[in-house]
Amino acid sequence: MPNPSYTEAEFNHQVNKSGAKAIVTIPALLPIMLKIAKRNNISKDMIFLFGDESVDGIQSFRSLATDNDTIILPIKEIQAADDVAFICFSSGTTGVAKGVMLTHRNFVSQMVMVTDFEGTDSNQPDDVIIGFLPFFHIFGLTTLVLRAFYTNTPIVIVPRYDLELICRLIEKYRITIGPIVPPVAVHFAKSDVVLKYDLSSLRTIGSGAAPLGIEHIEALQLRINVPVRQGYGMTETTAGCIYQKIGVSPAGSTGVLIANMECKLVDIDNGKGKKKKHCCARKYL
Structure with a gap:
């Protein structure tokens, strides 16, 4: 699933490194x-297009489907x-x-650990x-x-x-959960477009991918008065491994380590650090 704004060289790097045997893309990227x-x-014949x-001569991805009743068996071994x-x-x-x-x-563990960490803050039936x-x-x-499937939450x-x-x-569908990144938080906080709509259905906002400073959180909450949960993670940790606890973690803080993860806090001045508990090593291509 590469970034559609990639250059030809960047696309080639990912397809080559992954050893891809088939490509599913969109008409705009077909050339x-x-x-x-x-x-x-x-x-x-191993290139497919999203849509119908x-x-x-390039087939649609839907052409792989069948109108016949199909029994899906679990993958063995x-x-x-x-x-x-x-x-x-x-x-x-x-x-x-x-x-x-x-x-x-990795992914099953991520779903279980995050939903367990959030507890009553996790997805609700009407989310x-x-x-x-x-x-x-x-x-x-x-x-x-993956998590939307796991919790059966509409998107x-x-x-x-x-x-x-x-x-x-957000106003039309009464959206309750807003996953965002810091530039979006700044945009919501500064643009008058936000004032034209009823965003009161939002129950929580989750921010990741980069640090979100307390000043931006406070500015955002002047427009949308809901808890902002910040988290830290990487591709290598299968997304989030440190999250804020709503109503407990100070605004702008990193948060606390979720179960079955390990981190090391390092003093950059002397290189010494303290270890907190469990994170598996990652494999690279």
Whole structure:
């Protein structure tokens, strides 16, 4: 699930490193993905398009479905702790993006640990999530795809970030949960567009991917008076591993470590640190 704004070289890096045998894309990216497929010996009949229509002989992803009754059997001999479920590429801030091989157990553990940590703050029966975070990012994948399935929570999907559209959808569908990133918090806090809509249905806002300062939290809450839960995580930790406790953690703090994770706090002046409990090592491509 690469970033659709990638260059040809970036697409090629991920397809090549992951050893992809098939590509599912959108019509707008088809010209560039045909080039990538050719460079990586992926035949045209292994390229599929989201939607119902074929383009230039490339089949739609829906064409793989069948109208016949199908019995789905469990995959046999799967090793949950070792078998890779997703190859999620890191942000590449210190070099090229690294393919992080995350197993089935990584994702199952993430769902269980986070919902257990949140307790009564976790998803409620009437919750609805606004979904504009990218699904190719670990934050979006865990929150808007896997966890939504796990908790059976509806998502209103927004194809791309548009503040007015998002506000309109929050009002229309009575959205209760808003996963965001810090630039979005700043935008909500400063834009008068927010004042045109009733956003009172929101029950909680979760922010991640970068630090959100207390001044931005306070400015956001002047517009939307709901708890803001901040968390810390990485692709390598299968998303969040440190979260704030609503009503307990000070605004702007990192939060507390969730169960079965380990971290090390390091004094950058002398290099000494203290260890807190459990995080598994990650495998890279």
